Amino acid sequence: MRTSLGATTGRAARRLLSSAPALIGVLVFTFLLMRVLPGDPAVFFASGPNAGQAEIEAVRKQMGLDRPIPEQLLRYLGDVGTGQLGRSMTTGQPVMKDLRERLPASLELTFAALLIALTLSIPLGILAALRPGSAVDHGVRLLCSLGVCVPTFVSGLLLIYVFYYLLGFAPDPTGRLDVFAAAPPGITGFLLIDFALTGDWEGWRAAAAQLVLPAVTMALFVIAPLARITRASMLAVLGSDFIRTARSLGLSRTQIVVTYALRNAILPVLTIAGIVFSTMLGANVLVEKVFSWPGVASYALDALLSSDYAPVQGFVLLMAVIFVAVNLVVDLLYGLADPRVSIS
Amino acid sequence: MSPLLRIENLSVTFATRAGPIEALRGIDLTVGAGQTLGIVGESGSGKSVTAFATTRLLDRAGRIAGGRILFKGQDVSRLSGKEMQALHGAAISMIFQNPRAALNPIRTVGLQLADALRAHRDLSAAAARARALDLLKAVLIRDPERRLDAYPHELSGGMCQRVMIALAVACEPALLIADEPTTGLDVTTQKTVMDLLARIAAERGMAMILITHDLGLAAKYCGRVVVMERGRLVEEAAPGRLFAHPQHAYTKRLVAASPTPNSTLADLVGETRPAGSGIPAAPHPAPPRGTALLLEVQDLVKRYGNAAAVDGISLRMRPGESLGLVGESGSGKSTTSRLICRLIDPSEGTILFDGQSIGDVPARDFHRSELRRAIQIVFQDPNDSLNPRFSAFDSIAQPLKRLTGLRGAALRARVMESAERSGLGPDLIDRFPHQLSGGQKARIGIARAIAVRPRFLILDEPTAALDVSVQAMILHLLDLLRREDDLAFLFVSHDLNVVRMMCERTIVLQNGRVVEEGASETLFARPQSAYARELLAAIPHFDPGAPLAATA
């Protein structure tokens, strides 16, 4: 790899800058979201719906809601910049605090699912591409066709039925931990890591047991697109001219498949993996609802259904930030894996 | 002693959706150690299939249906994958068309060379790198130390092909098969690459099979040439004899259709009339002096960003005149043709057509101009110059409807007339592009352009994608139409021989500028500029009757 550290950092900075318009777009969107919603924002930010008229007026003035819209937008951007996302009506806490408490739950679920999906889909895709037309290939294609058709909320519920109700393997599918189990001290917020750090393997196993079904549910949904793109891109690369060159030079099959084909084929997979991660953030909403998982998505959903809009706004913003971060990571990985992009 | 390679009665079939297709129907050929064999033929003749069958690199769909391929007495077609792997690179190597695609895009040149070396030799990484450096030096790559760490996209097409040569000869194979190694490269690059390839093969005593559609190339670099047609081998001889006295009817046609420095259009289509009758050797009588100019282009510039594709070109044409525009890729010849055709807007300069300034009419609005009818264009690749959803009739009729307002029976009559004049039978008129051959599509492109009765026709490499026998007929047709309609031609081409036959005057372009201009006869006989001389010298000639230029 000739890409020096300096070039990579420069690239990262450029990408960050170029995602600024997207972030600003989301900010303006969430601002408008608040303003066009039925009802008066001042009511939300006052002590509650029962607040007196005078109090609401005071809040309105204090929040600057009597100012012209552009000025309000600027104030809003300032608030977001300082981490003030408002207060949730349902929990009564600042949205920022709620989100920070719940984010690890969502991330732990998403990462676990991504790990499961990647470790299954990439080998499957490669196997299918190496033997096109074989039984493995047909199996993978069938799996891909079926996988994208089953909605996460259905597959999640069916998994609960089979593994909890019928077989009794899985624990009660509600939340991250059994109600009677003791939570580990909050170090990272990721239960598996916290339990491991404190050496509480009993707790670790309990947390893992809770995690398996929702993570598998989410993974099932994204295995199909990942395996599909791996297979397609591997097939395309295996049919390309430079693989023929490698064969004409007598390179070993392992070297052709791994060094020549796979390293090229992984590039489109990387791009799709970023989109897949995004999809999973969206699918979080459904999976967290099915498994009563105490993450940010179910928090936002509950708020949305009870017309409590500050958490929704905070949630959308959080998603935008994660999305920018994920894209940045994918982009940097891509830059490392493909020398051609560092030129343009 | 048995020859290095002996192919006996080889047949290959391809499984397609429409059923099996016989690509090779029993061919026999031999190559001795150190010999150079040329395989020539037009598309579909099976010349590349022969190469891929010999190296066992056929697509999945292709299968060796019969015959033997004996390499050093061993039947290659019966070898296992492992045994074949040991032969690849070490005993038989290949060089491919499209060198850029043939190299791994995300691996450095040095590592790819090292891979090739270490596939057959027990070398440390450092030793392999040192050896790779030697190889880069051997293929005359400038600054080889730095190029070791370069990726293919950082090299030019010619350099990529040199790297490919280095890869192929890395383990000193006894047989090198080059499949159209210079197709797509400019003529000067082609010469350096071919000279290098011939020298390396000679120095290392390698036998070489050169597969090409270019008879000149085969004549110049091969000791023996075989001609293939539709999966069969039709003739085999030393190039001098083959091209001077072709025996087989197909070889005769092929040789006749290939332009040479002295050929005329009549020669190409094999018209054997006595001199003085039929088509004159001089393409067209020069227009009388003093006629008003048809086209006058002054200081034309087209910039894309900071780079100028066209950098101050001026030219003049009289009615009925034919002007050739030649140059290598990047010379700006295609951009110039599109500027004059008013498909794109110039950055600077004036274009006067028939005394009217058309350069300042935006290309966006030129379709409404009176002169749209007068200036028409024929495009390069017949495959993508026709709307896939239009029948031949629609393709010809659409511009007529737009530009002349013809409708109904009159429209149909004009379409049929243009088609007929372009040599397109009435039975083909309702076909769609995918049901037509390349030559037929080229004829539709011509019919479409002449249907509106233009006065000025731009031809942008009209035959570059066609086989030589088809090219000969199309060139002949164009010349005939020009004579009948008194059309002016701006003929854009990279093929100097073709331009010489088609045009009275020629302009040579390099990097968007005119480097030389003059009457075609003089320019080709006594080029003044160094660049034009270099271009002319780079064309591989085969000269019936003349001694061989080079022998392997």
Added chain:
Amino acid sequence: MRTLAVTAPSRAMLGHLAWVLRRNPLTALASAGALALCLVALFSPWLTPYDPIASDVPIALQPPSAAHWAGTDQLGRDLLSRIIAATRLDLAIALSAVGLSFVVGAVIGSFCGYAGGKLDRAVGRLVDVLMAFPLFVLAMAMVAALGNRVENIVVATAIINLPFYIRFARAEVNIRRDLGWVEAARAGGESHASVVLRYLLPNILPAMAVQISLNLGWAILNAAGLSFIGLGVRPPTPEWGILVAEGARFITTGKWWLVAFPGLALMLSVLCFNLMGDGLRDILDPRQRT
């Protein structure tokens, strides 16, 4: 004479289509399934064995039986009737959303792809950004902003589909804009607008049809997902997502049919549209077979 020329190839095309479907039984089956779904949606009021809204509490939560093939729900409503009745709403949402985004996206995308330049690059970048954003979250937020109504589910689904069509049309037009026949059309006196609308758009339509078919499945999933979490359609209106949501409450007590049958309906309809799309792509462009 011209009419002859037009009908001859179209008859040939029908013959070709029949041949292709015979060669690809799976595609034929999927297309038949998609057609059947549309027919069920059209005639659903006449196909339901029971009233999909009428409750009959004494027979609540019965497993599948001869009388109630898919069982009954917590209010004793016939589940099969509710699933059939839901077909119309689900397909209508998906079809109108995909139709909307196809028309808007194809036009925007082709003009951008043809024009090129700064605007095109800006649109391209915007589309890439949008596509990488969690689209389901975007749809949620839009439904929240616009109001929790069925029309807004359609709008939200259309908007999150839009980037796919813009990108697709852009890419397809972009690879064709410099081809000989496009320039020939210009030389033949066509304006830019007419080149896009009469030459390029018809040429990219077959490829767009594949995209439409694939997106229909995705739109169905999205709409069902939104109503599953309580947005858009409200109970007691029968809708597949709602049926699953209602059944979810009883899954831990083993009432599997409440989830399994609406889930099966969802899955089969998505499967039909996806397989049809895959088949279409194989037929149109065998090189892209995956």
